[in-house]
Amino acid sequence: MPTPSLAVLPIRRLTLRDLAACADLSEDRGWPREEHKWGFLLTAGKGYGIDDPAGGLVAACAITEYGPQERPELWAVGMVLVAQRHARQGVGRRLMHHVVSLAGTTPLTLHATPNGLPLYEELGFKVTGRAEMLRGRFMPGGPQPAIATRSATAEDLTTLLRLDAEVFGADRTHIITRLPAFADQVRVAEEDGRIIGYAAVWPNMDTHVVGPLIARNTETAKALIASLAAHTDRPLRTDIDVRHEELRAWAVERGLAPVAFNGVMTYGVAELPGDWNRRFAPLTVAAG
Numbered sequence: 063m064p065t066p067s068l069a070v071l072p073i074r075r076l077t078l079r080d081l082a083a084c085a086d087l088s089e090d091r092g093w094p095r096e097e098h099k100w101g102f103l104l105t106a107g108k109g110y111g112i113d114d115p116a117g118g119l120v121a122a123c124a125i126t127e128y129g130p131q132e133r134p135e136l137w138a139v140g141m142v143l144v145a146q147r148h149a150r151q152g153v154g155r156r157l158m159h160h161v162v163s164l165a166g167t168t169p170l171t172l173h174a175t176p177n178g179l180p181l182y183e184e185l186g187f188k189v190t191g192r193a194e195m196l197r198g199r200f201m202p203g204g205p206q207p208a209i210a211t212r213s214a215t216a217e218d219l220t221t222l223l224r225l226d227a228e229v230f231g232a233d234r235t236h237i238i239t240r241l242p243a244f245a246d247q248v249r250v251a252e253e254d255g256r257i258i259g260y261a262a263v264w265p266n267m268d269t270h271v272v273g274p275l276i277a278r279n280t281e282t283a284k285a286l287i288a289s290l291a292a293h294t295d296r297p298l299r300t301d302i303d304v305r306h307e308e309l310r311a312w313a314v315e316r317g318l319a320p321v322a323f324n325g326v327m328t329y330g331v332a333e334l335p336g337d338w339n340r341r342f343a344p345l346t347v348a349a350g
Contacts, residue, residue: 076109094267126349128232135232139172140348169331173324173347191326196318197299200291207285214248231335261286272300275343
């Protein structure tokens with residue numbers, strides 16, 4: 063029986079039943095399997111993929127919507143992957159055209175690797191910023207930030223949702239309310255009893271990923287990272303907005319080495335909403 067053309071294979075919604083296939087696809091492209099992250103993205107957002115008649119997935123991506131459910135204000139696109147055996151055959155372009163069409167007038171954002179950048183530029187995405195991935199074992203030292211931190215509690219949720227919406231620029235209730243189950247730690251920074259920042263670390267293979275990281279200023283961001291690091295024996299990873307150069311330099315001094323840059327891109331909007339001065343790192347680059 064002849065194999066159907068890639069151009070006619072249907073694009074469908076993915077569900078948690080596709081978790082293993084998504085992880086297999088990541089592994090096929092030399093990425094970690096990241097099943098914990100895939101599970102979060104497929105639960106909190108939507109996945110789209112193309113089935114391979116020979117088994118598994120030809121391609122997949124994840125969409126995370128922000129804002130009112132009936133009228134989203136922003137879509138984040140992530141985990142855009144095409145199986146190695148089907149690379150350079152227009153599959154990724156077709157999948158992204160599908161996403162752009164589904165979004166309609168809703169703005170899009172994504173973090174692009176150097177390899178993916180040309181495709182996204184061809185589709186009309188514009189580079190509006192950069193994020194640098196840092197990874198390594200955090201080494202305490204130097205002056206300690208004089209900012210109090212503690213574990214977040216259920217009573218903090220209303221305040222965190224309000225702070226997050228103000229800084230991110232769109233409602234992320236469906237993301238933030240899932241953090242306690244997804245992350246191993248969620249911590250807040252306080253001043254005079256008022257929350258001025260928060261951060262989480264979640265498990266990803268052998269590392270703990272710091273994100274989201276929202277803070278009043280750089281010193282607050284430092285205090286949150288240091289407090290998270292003090293409660294884990296895993297290497298840390300985070301993706302810092304390059305405009306926060308002071309935090310980046312401090313993290314490198316503390317043992318986190320630069321790994322790679324991603325281009326932050328938008329479609330349908332000139333720049334991301336919110337206050338970048340207080341937004342230091344995303345939950346994950348896959349979710350914006």
